[in-house]
Amino acid sequence: MRRLTLALFVSLACMVTSTVAAQMQVPAGNRHVEQPAIPGASAKRTKAGKTTFDVKYEKVIELLATDRQLMSKIKKTAADYGIDPIHIVGAIVGEHTYNVDAYDRLQSYYVKAASYAGSSFSFSYKDESIKQFVARPEFSECGNLSDSYLLWTCREMVWEKSFRGKSVAGKSYPNNRFSAVFFQPFYAGQTFGLGQINPLTALMMSDMVAAKSRYPRLDENDAAGVYKAIMEPDISLAYMAAVLRKSIDDYRSIAGMDISHNPGLTATLFNVGSSLQRARALAHKNAGSAEPVWPEENYYGWLVNDRLDELKALL
Template sequence: MSRFAAIAAALLIALAMPAGAATLVPPGNRNAEQPAVPGGSKARTAQTRGTFEGKYAKIRALIAGNRELQAKIRKAAGAYGISPLHIAGALVGEHTYNVDALDRLQTYYVKALSYLNSGVAFAYEGEPIEDFVARPEFSACRSESDTRLWSCRERVFDAQFRGRTVDGRAYPDNRFGAVFFQPFYAGQTFGLGQLNPLTALSVSDVVHRVSGYPELDMREAGEVYAAIMDPDKTLAYMAAVIRTSIDAYRDVAGFDISGNPGVVATLYNVGDPVGRAEALKADNARRRAAGQAPRLPEENYYGWLVNDRLADLAAIFP
């Protein structure tokens, strides 16, 4: 058995969790070659005269060379019942394809403090997010927990506001998170885990319950930014995002993805695990009705790299 195969097999055993009728997604990539990397990621890397390989080496070295960070990753992973490889995979994906890793974690602590009292707010053209989601269109979402609550709100926004004019106000044909939760510039993510504010809010109840951090408030944007910029707290939010993704695919779509870090990393990259799990469930229901085999979750370009480098990452967490 190759070293990679041995690691993959061990990972499956280590991550095995009660999944009822859930179908285990096997380790490794479903795609023989890496899916296309988006042009935006290529452009950002070219602007810094870097390469994806160089950026991967930098974030891998940051993790491998910092025992304190390794210990924090292990602690966060243990608290949320996931493998540290899932957190490492998300870190590698974000800092390979989105931003360069900062050389010193202390820089993130300094940035966290700067955002805390920045006076920033989540709003669109003067309409605060708390007023927007109080509209009657969102009434069906109010009984949901945070993860499903914000997923529900995203769906309502897409169906009834995105690209439309409602009550005399035109809403952009853009994502909910970009319209209301990125006041600095569209597409911005923050901190070691490169989280966006909407993602952090969606797992705030989980992080409060497991890690004891105060629940985030959409009316206090500075506190949201400070939380995701803090290297200690951001690992808890990363772990919560990963945990909820694994749970959503098990409970909604009927797949246990815990033994495939590339698929887990893909969901960390694309977001909305509940909505995507529901879409996969509906697609497979149609496939079954047509006599076709179900479609397994599969990795994108970002998750493909994680699976491809799994042995390299596993060496950091023996």
């Protein structure tokens, strides 16, 4: 993927509300005939749990098919964000097939969320808090961005450009993702709750969720508050919907493509993130192409499109 430079990003952020006049509807279904390769980490996680992808898929389908309270919440949340509920269903199925097992019932997610209540932890790397870290001069380019999505996307780009795998002012930083280094106080690679959302993604979506669902804005200095948002099912669903809504909006306004009728693509973007940068990379490809270059699903989104009739039947 062609990287979006910080200067271009800040320029683009100033035009974030602009919309491409001509929009092409992305064809339904998968672009790949066969499922793209499943990452080894997902396979290893599944094997360690002494289960299979098929078993995990059937388990999450059972949860969605039998828990009418959960399905009602999914439909209500989708309506609040102006998206088809199939997008939320697809993301839940993808996460619980390739990431973690689903619980047998919705109440178990509330119990798990409550187990973190009152915990004392923070977002930091070694002795440097996230508050101290983003106050560094390297982040000055992000200083004029007030929207949470643009602000944290910019900060993530600064991490990639100036800190990842580098030594800065005598301190070495790991060659790893921003979210893994500063936002995972328990163990690497963690995601939690019904939507399996990581804390950095939640911080990005904070403003949209506050505006549409009236939940309090998140504060990176209140790690417990962020975890409450990603683990409590009702709030987690709002953050899922916000991520999906933002992906659709980014592809529409930046790449000129309507992906709202292709749940496999929205599921893919839910899985891989960085929809703004990916939309811009796609727009760049299409600028020099006589025929449309369509976005493609990954292994996760492929499953959603492949099983779409079964998933729609749940609604």
